[in-house]
Amino acid sequence: MQLPNRWNSNHTSGLSSELSRCKRSVQESDGVMKIDTKLIQSVGGLGDPHHAVTTPIYQTATFEQESALEFSEYDYSRSGNPTRAVLEQQLAELEHGTRAFAFASGLAAIAAVTRLLQPGDEILAVDDVYGGTCRLFSKILKRSHISVRYIHGTTAQDFAREFSDRTRLVHIETPTNPLLKVVDIAGLAEIAHQHNALLCVDNTMLSPYLQNPLVLEADIVVHSATKFLCGHSDVIAGAVVVRDEKLAEDLYLIQNGEGAVLGPFDSYLLLRGIKTLGVRMERQQTNAAKIAGFLSGHPRASRVHYPSLLEKKSFAIHVRQARGNGAVVSFETGSLEISRQIVEGLKLFPITVSFGGLQSSVSLPGRMSHASVPAQVAAHRQLPADLIRLSVGIEDADDLIADLAEALEVAEGVPELRASAG
Numbered sequence: 509m510q511l512p513n514r515w516n517s518n519h520t521s522g523l524s525s526e527l528s529r530c531k532r533s534v535q536e537s538d539g540v541m542k543i544d545t546k547l548i549q550s551v552g553g554l555g556d557p558h559h560a561v562t563t564p565i566y567q568t569a570t571f572e573q574e575s576a577l578e579f580s581e582y583d584y585s586r587s588g589n590p591t592r593a594v595l596e597q598q599l600a601e602l603e604h605g606t607r608a609f610a611f612a613s614g615l616a617a618i619a620a621v622t623r624l625l626q627p628g629d630e631i632l633a634v635d636d637v638y639g640g641t642c643r644l645f646s647k648i649l650k651r652s653h654i655s656v657r658y659i660h661g662t663t664a665q666d667f668a669r670e671f672s673d674r675t676r677l678v679h680i681e682t683p684t685n686p687l688l689k690v691v692d693i694a695g696l697a698e699i700a701h702q703h704n705a706l707l708c709v710d711n712t713m714l715s716p717y718l719q720n721p722l723v724l725e726a727d728i729v730v731h732s733a734t735k736f737l738c739g740h741s742d743v744i745a746g747a748v749v750v751r752d753e754k755l756a757e758d759l760y761l762i763q764n765g766e767g768a769v770l771g772p773f774d775s776y777l778l779l780r781g782i783k784t785l786g787v788r789m790e791r792q793q794t795n796a797a798k799i800a801g802f803l804s805g806h807p808r809a810s811r812v813h814y815p816s817l818l819e820k821k822s823f824a825i826h827v828r829q830a831r832g833n834g835a836v837v838s839f840e841t842g843s844l845e846i847s848r849q850i851v852e853g854l855k856l857f858p859i860t861v862s863f864g865g866l867q868s869s870v871s872l873p874g875r876m877s878h879a880s881v882p883a884q885v886a887a888h889r890q891l892p893a894d895l896i897r898l899s900v901g902i903e904d905a906d907d908l909i910a911d912l913a914e915a916l917e918v919a920e921g922v923p924e925l926r927a928s929a930g
């Protein structure tokens with residue numbers, strides 16, 4: 509499906525109205541249900557005799573068989589569970605895939621994708637990936653003789669130069685975590701396919717509400733469902749979604765064969781969280797746009813990272829492939845010490861490694877979520893030590909901005925510490 513480009517501004521001011529005007533600019537045009545309806549409608553017939561309006565939790569390890577020789581639809585919850593099945597079907601629909609697989613965490617989902625590779629194969633990855641993904645790629649896959657190379661650029665051409673005859677998987681996030689760089693999904697899919705490689709997109713940052721990489725010809729979508737899909741910071745979960753039937757068969761073999769499945773109760777919590785994904789995302793990204801606007805006018809924030817603040821070319825790619833800017837904003841101050849003081853001075857943003865919840869939170873990625881990046885990879889990717897990442901929640905934006913203003917002002921009281929910029 510060709511995605512229409514209806515965004516025409518790269519300024520944060522006026523973004524909220526632009527967002528609502530273009531809210532569904534990349535809309536399903538095939539006559540099927542719109543995403544706001546899809547999020548609410550239960551999918552799949554569970555055959556519940558009581559017609560429960562929410563999906564029941566099948567908290568069982570195993571299922572009784574009709575006879576010793578006849579299997580029923582479900583036999584063992586690692587291989588399949590009705591609550592998880594409803595969730596997987598809904599995730600497949602939301603991402604325009606044919607099948608989805610729910611895992612015990614986002615990293616378990618990404619690890620499952622790497623199981624498609626053979627010893628000797630190579631992964632090309634955008635360098636600004638989540639720290640845990642980097643640790644998996646750089647430290648653990650090495651044991652299976654799978655290598656990884658990180659690409660600093662974000663265009664399809666930046667990647668095209670780096671393919672070798674061993675490249676089998678391209679792994680990207682867009683926008684990336686935590687620098688919010690945008691990678692061209694469709695351009696990269698074309699180049700990956702020319703080299704007989706698969707393109708896997710970690711869609712955690714925007715969620716299926718704002719971006720659908722499979723529609724842009726990516727082969728695999730992964731999620732840390734712990735983040736926006738869940739939205740309530742009470743579940744660790746992951747998902748893999750694909751369109752291709754053969755890939756789906758392989759992934760089912762890996763999911764069942766290795767067993768890192770999502771349990772029934774967590775599947776239920778995720779189903780509950782997904783129902784409000786649309787309203788949460790709308791509110792969160794409206795707040796995030798206001799905060800990005802506030803920060804970009806503040807002298808203490810030396811650089812602000814948010815898709816709408818990207819230079820023209822990258823923003824044009826973003827609006828071609830996404831329906832919004834998301835709810836994560838990061839910024840630099842020029843000093844690790846000042847950043848630490850800001851982070852610790854905030855009252856409405858608890859310091860947490862995660863993002864995507866209803867409640868705003870703050871982190872220093874270099875010291876927290878990305879501390880697991882191996883030293884030489886960290887040096888190559890140039891993650892600013894003073895980078896502050898904000899996950900913007902559904903609170904009143906004025907309160908969040910007032911809290912930020914105060915923390916920035918207090919940190920301003922120690923200008924001599926700018927000398928320690930790291």
Ligand SMILES: Cc1ncc(COP(=O)(O)O)c(C=O)c1O
Pocket residue numbers: 613614615616638640641681685710712713731732733734744745746861862877
């Ligand atoms: C973009 C991204 N992908 C994957 C993961 C890993 O997910 P999980 O923590 O659910 O294992 C994270 C975690 O922060 C993330 O930010």
